[in-house]
Amino acid sequence: MIYPGTQANDFSASPVPYTKVCVIGAGAWGTALASVARRAGRETALWGRDQATVEAINTRRENPKYLPGIGLPHGICATTDMAEALDGADAVLLVTPSRTLRDICVQMQPHLGKNVPIALCAKGIEAGSGYLLSEVAAQILDGHQIGALSGPTFATETAMGHLTAATVAFQFSYSDRLDTASSPATRLALSLGSEFFRPYITDDLVGVEVSGAIKNVIAIACGMITGAGYAENTRAALIVRGMDEMKTLADVLGGRRETVTGLAGAGDLILTCSSQTSRNMSLGVQLGKGIARENCFEGRPVVVEGEVNSISVMDLARRMNIKLPICESVFRILHQGADVRETFADVWSQPIEGERRGLAISIDHPVAIAAEAIQ
Ligand SMILES: NC(=O)C1=CN([C@@H]2O[C@H](COP(=O)(O)OP(=O)(O)OC[C@H]3O[C@@H](n4cnc5c(N)ncnc54)[C@H](O)[C@@H]3O)[C@@H](O)[C@H]2O)C=CC1
Numbered sequence: 001m002i003y004p005g006t007q008a009n010d011f012s013a014s015p016v017p018y019t020k021v022c023v024i025g026a027g028a029w030g031t032a033l034a035s036v037a038r039r040a041g042r043e044t045a046l047w048g049r050d051q052a053t054v055e056a057i058n059t060r061r062e063n064p065k066y067l068p069g070i071g072l073p074h075g076i077c078a079t080t081d082m083a084e085a086l087d088g089a090d091a092v093l094l095v096t097p098s099r100t101l102r103d104i105c106v107q108m109q110p111h112l113g114k115n116v117p118i119a120l121c122a123k124g125i126e127a128g129s130g131y132l133l134s135e136v137a138a139q140i141l142d143g144h145q146i147g148a149l150s151g152p153t154f155a156t157e158t159a160m161g162h163l164t165a166a167t168v169a170f171q172f173s174y175s176d177r178l179d180t181a182s183s184p185a186t187r188l189a190l191s192l193g194s195e196f197f198r199p200y201i202t203d204d205l206v207g208v209e210v211s212g213a214i215k216n217v218i219a220i221a222c223g224m225i226t227g228a229g230y231a232e233n234t235r236a237a238l239i240v241r242g243m244d245e246m247k248t249l250a251d252v253l254g255g256r257r258e259t260v261t262g263l264a265g266a267g268d269l270i271l272t273c274s275s276q277t278s279r280n281m282s283l284g285v286q287l288g289k290g291i292a293r294e295n296c297f298e299g300r301p302v303v304v305e306g307e308v309n310s311i312s313v314m315d316l317a318r319r320m321n322i323k324l325p326i327c328e329s330v331f332r333i334l335h336q337g338a339d340v341r342e343t344f345a346d347v348w349s350q351p352i353e354g355e356r357r358g359l360a361i362s363i364d365h366p367v368a369i370a371a372e373a374i375q
């Protein structure tokens with residue numbers, strides 16, 4: 001007799017890749033992920049709402065609106081017809097911005113095959129409800145396993161075939177633990193993996209989602225201080241203190257700290273807090289330089305998840321009674337008109353605490369003492 005939990009998993013069964021991967025959302029990241037699936041040898045459908053973009057992908061193998069000048073692999077079947085895209089698909093990647101998730105799930109629901117797993121690739125928390133995106137999807141797509149794909153992945157680089165690694169997260173059911181070969185995380189990793197794309201697997205969906213939602217807010221913060229003229233030391237400090245905020249939220253929602261220090265957390269923070277290829281960091285830089293929001297990106301509407309998610313992250317933090325000082329600073333600057341330098345100076349002059357949370361230390365910041373001494 002085998003007692004579950006006392007026996008190593010049975011790896012003798014080989015996982016089987018999915019046959020047809022359907023990508024929902026033909027923006028930059030959806031198109032890049034369709035390229036990943038196709039390069040890995042999958043039958044690949046790509047649903048987009050814009051007829052001209054779909055036609056360009058099918059006829060010229062290019063997405064001129066979101067990935068101009070980047071050649072796409074042969075064989076991606078793009079369509080504006082949701083039923084056609086999902087027909088026969090045995091795995092789905094959902095890649096529209098976080099604010100659209102609820103609507104898109106409702107649109108997909110009648111066309112989904114039974115038990116088809118869905119990996120969410122947007123980064124965010126639902127405004128108003130404070131739900132993780134997987135919770136939103138699970139409410140609508142009953143009977144489907146919901147996971148996430150996240151990590152340090154600029155769409156342009158992935159689409160061009162530069163080596164990219166990401167985390168694929170699905171909560172493991174009891175049977176998944178006994179038979180890892182048939183878990184959606186394993187099968188999706190196998191379905192997308194190639195010499196260009198390396199998926200890692202985890203069962204910590206909460207940790208991955210929390211990391212993805214917060215990292216965009218921290219990237220805006222790093223951009224703001226860069227634009228305002230702070231130096232590299234400050235940015236490095238902000239990245240790591242930002243990671244601490246990820247850990248704080250992951251802790252209260254049941255995610256794991258090791259996930260926060262993995263690809264979907266630290267990996268994505270390092271990428272997007274260091275490069276103005278990031279739309280979040282780039283928005284922050286422009287705001288830090290004093291450019292008005294409406295003039296950033298030369299007036300083009302661009303998806304900047306951290307902007308809306310600074311509201312939902314702070315809303316959730318208040319409900320959970322936790323402090324996220326960097327996220328709060330971004331929220332106050334973006335949505336309450338606070339000044340960049342004054343706001344970050346305030347973060348800097350908070351009482352000094354133990355670097356490890358829970359260490360019972362709190363002393364007045366020496367800057368305040370020095371200011372008094374020279375008066
Ligand atoms: N671009 C990147 O490098 C990466 C983006 N992501 C995430 O992927 C998500 C999507 O981002 P991108 O593809 O970059 O955005 P994008 O701006 O390039 O494209 C957004 C796509 O969503 C579609 N869309 C917008 N509103 C819609 C609606 N109401 N119904 C249906 N479709 C709608 C647009 O037509 C477009 O095809 C975001 O959450 C982003 O954080 C994640 C990793 C990398």
Ligand SMILES: O=C(CO)COP(=O)(O)O
Pocket residue numbers: 123151152153154155216219268271272277278279280281303304305
């Ligand atoms: O999430 C991303 C890379 O992992 C893309 O970041 P931006 O949305 O800031 O461009």
